[in-house]
Amino acid sequence: MKVLVIGSGGREHCLVWKIAQSKKVKKIFCAPGNAGISEFAECIDISPANIKELLDFARQREIDLTVVGPEAPLTQGIVDEFENCGLKIFGPCKQAAQLESSKIFAKNLMRKYNIPTADFEGFDDYEKAIAYLQNLNFPCVVKADGLAAGKGVIVIHNKEEGKNAICKMMQEKIFGAAGEKIVIEEFLSGEEASIIAFSDGKTVLPLPSSQDHKQIYEGDKGANTGGMGAYSPALFVNEQRFNFAKEKILQRIIQGLQKEGINYKGIIYAGIMIDGNDVRVLEFNVRFGDPEAQVILPRLNNDLVEIFLAVIDNRLEEIKLKLSFQSAICVVLASKGYPGKYEKGKEIFGLDKIKDALVFHAGTKYQPVTSHQSPVTSKKIITNGGRVLGIMALGDGLEEAIDKVYREVNEVNFEGMQYRRDIGEKALSRKLQVAG
Ligand code: AMP
Ligand code: GLY
Numbered sequence: 001m002k003v004l005v006i007g008s009g010g011r012e013h014c015l016v017w018k019i020a021q022s023k024k025v026k027k028i029f030c031a032p033g034n035a036g037i038s039e040f041a042e043c044i045d046i047s048p049a050n051i052k053e054l055l056d057f058a059r060q061r062e063i064d065l066t067v068v069g070p071e072a073p074l075t076q077g078i079v080d081e082f083e084n085c086g087l088k089i090f091g092p093c094k095q096a097a098q099l100e101s102s103k104i105f106a107k108n109l110m111r112k113y114n115i116p117t118a119d120f121e122g123f124d125d126y127e128k129a130i131a132y133l134q135n136l137n138f139p140c141v142v143k144a145d146g147l148a149a150g151k152g153v154i155v156i157h158n159k160e161e162g163k164n165a166i167c168k169m170m171q172e173k174i175f176g177a178a179g180e181k182i183v184i185e186e187f188l189s190g191e192e193a194s195i196i197a198f199s200d201g202k203t204v205l206p207l208p209s210s211q212d213h214k215q216i217y218e219g220d221k222g223a224n225t226g227g228m229g230a231y232s233p234a235l236f237v238n239e240q241r242f243n244f245a246k247e248k249i250l251q252r253i254i255q256g257l258q259k260e261g262i263n264y265k266g267i268i269y270a271g272i273m274i275d276g277n278d279v280r281v282l283e284f285n286v287r288f289g290d291p292e293a294q295v296i297l298p299r300l301n302n303d304l305v306e307i308f309l310a311v312i313d314n315r316l317e318e319i320k321l322k323l324s325f326q327s328a329i330c331v332v333l334a335s336k337g338y339p340g341k342y343e344k345g346k347e348i349f350g351l352d353k354i355k356d357a358l359v360f361h362a363g364t365k366y367q368p369v370t371s372h373q374s375p376v377t378s379k380k381i382i383t384n385g386g387r388v389l390g391i392m393a394l395g396d397g398l399e400e401a402i403d404k405v406y407r408e409v410n411e412v413n414f415e416g417m418q419y420r421r422d423i424g425e426k427a428l429s430r431k432l433q434v435a436g
Contacts, residue, residue, distance in 0.1 A: 003305065004058055005030045005041065006048045006078070007069025010332070010362040010390040011290035015069060015304075016040045017360070018297045022305040029061070035381045036361025048073045051081055058087055065090065067308060071147060071287050074266075075101035090308040092266040092286050096257060099268075100286040103145050103183045110281060113256030115249055117281040120185035126170045132184060133162040139187040144169050146178025150214065150226050151339060155187060190275030191426075192282065193234045194292045195245040197270075198307055200316035201263035204250045205307075208299060208323055209237035210292045211427065216339055218422045225339040226387060229423030231329040231398060232295040236274065236430060244279050245272055253284065265311055294360050294390045295328035329401040330392040331409050331423050335363070336416025338386035343416050346383045350412040357393040357408040364388060383414055398424050 001024045005016050013036045016028055020040045031054060033043030046053045048070055058066055066082060068074055068091040077094035091097075098105040104122035109115075122145070123129040142165040144152030152175050154165040162184075169179030192214075197206035210232035216222040237245070249270050257264045269285035269292075288296075297304065301322035310316045335342040344363070351359055363385015369378045391409050395401030402424045409419065 001025050001064040001305070002027045002029070002061065004028075004054075004061075004063045004066045005069060006054065006066065006073060008032050008034050008037070008048075008362075009069065009290050010330075010360040010387065011288050011293040012069040013037050013360040013362070014294045014297050015067060015288070017358070018300070018304045019067070022303045024303070024305050029057075029063070031057070034361045034384070035364040035366045036359065038366070049076070051076060051078050054078065055081055055085060055087075058082065059085065064088060065305065065308060067091070069287060071097065071100050071285065074286055075147065079266075088309075088312055090266060090312060092264055092268075093262075095262050096264045096266075097286045099253070099257075099284045101147055102181075103143050103283070104181055106284050107183060107185075109253065109256055109260070113252050113259075115252050115256070115281060116279060118186040118188050120183050122181065122183050124181045126166065129166045129170065129182060129184065130163060133159045133166075136162070136184070138162075141185050141187050142166060142169065143183045143185065144175040144179040145181035145183060146175070148175045148178050151175075151224050152178060153224060188273040188275070188280055188282065190273045190278070191236055193237045193272055193274060194230075194289050195237070195242070195250065195270045195272060196289060196292060196296060197246070197250050197268050198311055198316055198319075199250070199254050199264050199266065199268050200311045200314050201254065201258060201265050202314065203316040204246060204254055204268070205316055205319060205321065206242070206246050206250065207296050207321070208232050209234040209242060210289070210295050212289060212292055213420060213423055216334075216418075218420050223339050225334070227289065227291045227332065228334065228420045229329070229331045230289070230291045230295045231327060231401070231424040231427065232292070232299060233327065235398075235427060241274055241279055245270060249279070249281055290362075291330045291332055291390050294330040294392050298328050298358065298392060298394060299324040299326065324394070326394045326396060327398040327401045328392060328394050329398065329405050329424050330360070330390045331405050331419055332362075332387050333389045333391065333409070333412060333414075333417050333419045334387050335383050335385070336418060338418070342386045344382075344384055346414040346416060348381045348383060348388070348412065348414045351381065353411040354391070354408045356404050357391050360390040360392060362387040362389060388414070388417070398427055402428070
């Protein structure tokens with residue numbers, strides 16, 4: 001088979017790495033890919049936003065399966081367009097992808113189908129949103145309705161902060177059109193986890209739990225990012241909580257969508273907040289998490305392409321997951337300035353020294369190096385994004401995985417490199433508390 005993967009992040013590097021292990025696959029293309037991906041796949045210079053060009057490419061090269069990494073092309077309807085041309089593609093259709101592209105759509109569905117989530121109100125009118133602040137209990141959360149790369153959430157502690165947040169989103173439009181509508185919702189406290197599942201519209205097959213670390217600084221401080229590191233399994237998601245998420249959240253939303261006439265095929269991701277017995281949805285995403293994919297897929301011993309095909313052909317019920325008992329952890333190395341304006345073009349050193357971990361590239365690219373001394377052109381890897389690399393290690397237990405990953409992280413450097421030194425630490429201290 002010839003497979004096309006769309007995207008250029010650590011998640012897509014991990015997908016390409018896993019797809020390359022499939023016996024069914026002869027050739028992988030990736031649009032646009034990155035330096036790491038180019039070791040497994042031929043990188044094609046087409047933007048994930050350019051659906052027409054992707055479609056032309058898939059037809060010309062007779063691609064057998066297309067796998068979409070990021071949410072943007074899904075919400076723009078890439079799946080519908082490929083399917084209309086008779087091409088196999090893994091991911092939800094445009095209508096289904098609204099689950100991520102509109103928080104108001106997702107929240108209304110949750111309300112309708114009795115899926116536990118924070119109490120909320122949606123607004124498309126600035127004055128009404130401001131008036132709503134009068135009777136609120138704080139803290140609360142103001143969210144942009146549309147896509148904002150995980151950054152469109154502001155926690156407010158009083159009316160003044162609320163007014164500022166609403167003004168920034170609806171009038172100053174700091175998130176562009178994504179903030180023209182907003183959700184104001186109850187603040188939830190507790191521990192966050194990600195539950196990611198395959199769905200063919202009928203069967204829901206969850207992968208192991210994981211936990212992301214969204215804030216830029218240690219101790220969960222600072223601005224929200226796309227994710228600074230993750231581990232799997234998240235042991236506080238015990239069997240009871242996991243089953244709750246499967247039955248009362250994932251199955252209900254897929255069945256709810258079905259009742260609305262929407263057949264959900266692809267990955268469904270529930271970001272949940274757990275507070276004792278209270279498990280509630282923070283958000284739905286319509287694709288693998290990044291960096292969650294980088295700790296889940298290395299624990300999956302199935303042929304991933306077989307699962308993708310089973311989803312597309314409506315026979316997911318036939319698949320039994322084969323999962324590793326090891327723990328996986330991924331630490332993200334980011335550029336100076338991220339998640340704000342960040343630097344690019346810094347040479348990355350030390351990747352060849354990593355022996356006991358996998359490196360998933362995100363914002364990286366090759367740069368040719370020409371020298372007067374040698375006629376042979378060599379190349380170096382430079383930074384080319386906010387999140388640059390994810391270093392992933394497996395271990396017998398989280399503690400071993402953490403030791404391993406940070407030993408390997410020490411080998412890598414580039415100017416301005418920043419990362420969190422506490423990925424997985426909260427889980428370890430929780431374990432100690434339980435043991436003590
Ligand atoms: P979202 O894009 O809705 O997932 O939000 C991004 C992040 O904001 C979540 O992962 C949480 O850390 C935080 N967040 C979102 N909604 C809430 C809420 N209702 N209460 C507390 N934190 C929230
Ligand atoms: N890591 C969070 C996300 O992928 O949305």
